[in-house]
Amino acid sequence: MKSQGFISRGLVGVLAAAVVVAGITGGAEARNIKVGIVDTYSGPPAVFGNDALNGFKMAVEEINRQGILGGKIEFVTRDDKFKVDIGLNMAKELALKENVDVIVGVVNSGVALAISDAVAKKEKIPFFTWMGKSANITGKAGHRYVFSTTENTAMATKAAATVLARKPFLRIWVAGDDYEYGHALDDSFTHYLKQLRPEVEFLGRTWWKLGEPDLVPYFTSIQAAKPDLVHFCTGGASMANVLKTIQATGLHRNTAIYIHTAIDYAVLKPLGLNAPEGVMGTMDYLFYYPEMSSHQKFVKDFQARYKTPPGFPAYHAFLTAQFIAEGFRKAGKIDREAFIDALEGLKVDSPVGKVEMRACDHQAVLPIYFGTTRLSQEHQAAVAADILTLRGAEVMPTCEEVLGARK
């Protein structure tokens, strides 16, 4: 009987909550701008979701001190659990029930593409992805209602190809996580490198399943082929596995290695001083570079609040908040269409300088940093050294290329 009481009370609770949620519809005048965040707060990618949320909170607090159009930015968060169905469910709830003005977030490219199509485009709600790195989001599958405030696979690999084409690497091996992100990196890097240096030779490719615990068997077969350069197409949790295996097998001692985001502090920090040195990588944000005062202040503030330096998700989310604030200010009213028109070509201040929202494809023009891992006693971890900066305009696909792909 006790259990039935629990269940029936639970049911009443559910119904009551449903009624309450149903009651909160519509909005007041001279109102706040309502932002709905769909992101991953559970599972391994939560490390990105939480970092982004921290960056967004910090930006919103600052923005709300001045206010926008007489109101403030308020936001609600929803956990997509890195799953497409839950992400869609949550985005629809934000759009249809919470009536948010803007949807932002999303680590998972699959979720980003699904929301972009089924919610942003269909319901005509502006959607910013600050973490979804598939170039398709603002490329092939782009449209009026979707924006990206993160670099994507095309930008990162074009930057890397630009640098690596000048080096004496001719025999190349590709290896990585067998899923969309890994293959997107490979396709794009191979395309740009062949374009810039037609004589390169791709010896072979090795793919392992995402989350594969032991990579040593794959490495031993790569070593046997003796390539000049290995391009690892990986990210997130498997990145640490790749770096550990590089260190354990000593692959970096006789072969050059390039991995996008290998110089990410979140990846290198857990490895401490046991990380391999000399691995080349690309990033669009490093908290210790460039050393300009606005940036140092941002990092200091962030560290004071959250006891950890900002990662790239925090920077992207911070930047997204600036675009939302400036976009509505420029539009002069809380209107989705006017907001989108205002965003196109808009330049906002960010800790590392002005960032433009490209009008033709709604892709933020971000620089890409190319660096090499080197152990730092100061950070007790490897950080990027010999950093080269490639401007966004150099590494982004042209407007013609993007619009052609969309056709």
Next chain:
Amino acid sequence: MESSFSLAAFLGQFLVGLSRAMILFIVASGLSFILGVLRVPNVAHGSLYMIGAFAAHAIATALGNHPAGFWAAMVGAPLIVGGISLAAERLLFRHLYEREHLMLLLFTFGLALILGDLTKMTWGADYRSIVPPPFLQGSLDVLGTALPRYNLFLLLVGPAVAVALWLVSAKTRFGKIARAAAVDREMVGAIGIHVSWVFAWAFVLGCMLAGLGGALVSPTISVTLGMDHTIIIEAFLIVTIGGLGNIWGALVGSLLFGVTQSLGVLVLPQFAIVFPYLAVVLILTFKPTGLLRSVW
């Protein structure tokens, strides 16, 4: 595609496959042991493996990554996992043994859901990494292939665990009672043996193997949430092809799994992961109860 298909490369790759099989074996043997004695497919096994890895990291970090910390972690992590599983068994699980298997399976699923979130509450979502002691770092040149020393270390640990497990189940009183209770618990109860505690220790022993697997794997991978989901399916497959509840079957299954994949990498890297699964389908088609005799 040019992959040098020499005998040396083949042997090197085979050794690597063996070392990978050792981790799989340690985890799968625990799953198989519980299956054999309690007849429950323990879905929470993967979560306990994950907790083992997180606990190993916590212990190693608490001891300042001193080499002794590594060994403390290898011993401490399975003990922590054992404590958790003992609590779950005594407080909840033991009340369910009279119920049908579906409820037992669903209980372990509930446990997996809860442990997954508790791991996150306790340790957070950051990536973690453990440094093995210096003499296990780096690689050794074996037949022209650079084999990480840590993998060679695993090649020693795996058989040691297999022998220990065999001794426990075949030579000790506990092992004999556990096996007898699995066949006919009323009978064993009737001759005055406290079956409930035998089941409890069998469950704890199986779970500790998951914890040990998690601790041993932690220096080779990044310890993260979600590592429970990947291991459990592989462990299920291994136990199924080996013969449910048969420890040696778990060993055969793990070797098959590890080595087919490792050699698959050499032949057709793109499709390496498919080889173990193909092996599973073939075995189940022709020998549905697995390679070795199932204990029931």
Next chain:
Amino acid sequence: MLWALGLWLALFFAPLAAGRFTVYLLGVILVTGLLAMSLNLLVGHGGAYQFHHGAFYGVGAYTAALLITKTSLPAWVGLAAGPLAAAFAGLMIGSLCIRLNKLYFGMIQISLGSLLWILALRWYDLTNGDDGIHGIPLPEALSGSGSAFTFLLAVVGVCLLAMHRILESPFGTTLRAIRDNPQRCAAVGIHVRRHQLTAIVIATFFAGVAGVLFVVLEGSVFPDMLFWVLSLEIFIMCLLGGWFTFLGPMLGAAIIVLLRTVVGGFTEYWTLILGVVLILLIFFLPEGIMGAGHRLRLYRRRAAGPPSRGGDRAAG
């Protein structure tokens, strides 16, 4: 059953009366509920350890999605092919599993179902792997959200009717007899395995229908639909609503979907809550809400005496 029919008819007016999100949620509940009911056909009524039912849901959805996006066939063909493909997969996997009993049946099914999952996840040239397939174009008649809901409701209604007829037929009676005592059934000359295999094909067909309806509802498919976690979550829905009742799994699905939407909005520890709910159910309400309600009514009718035993007779 009359109240259920009335509720079903009333739901057709939902798009006129309720908000769009409510209608969408109703759609999610109907699809998930149909999936749970198709599983219960096998587990609650058939006594089979169908551990990886979600795999067939995924096969139905992927078949529809692939035929619509990769071929020039009319979209209706894709939608119709989904359930057939799921039933075919059910036949293939079922005839491998059926040779074995109980737990072995379940373990082999999890293994083979995971193979399908690996396929969806890794054959990215075909399936887009991890990203899934999005923006699947639907027939004109289904593209409005109101008309999609009407279609969903109609199809789910027809399926429930068909399942009810099947369970009330001699075949359904035989199935329950096999569940309760397979040895005796075999002894009186019933072909146990053939009946069970038929039940698997029927249940996987309806799982395929649920998969196709998911495509109609969301316009997307992705590999998680075939992951083992989903399959066990459907079990929770059956358990919550009631194994031995016809509509119980639908009720269970409704509660889980609502809980997930409401609670999931407030906490990131939804999984923990689901786990606690599951364990409470196992201990205190093993017959589920409708099962307990049913027993309560029996108990009152008899006015005295202990309630009839029901709980653990399940898939045992």
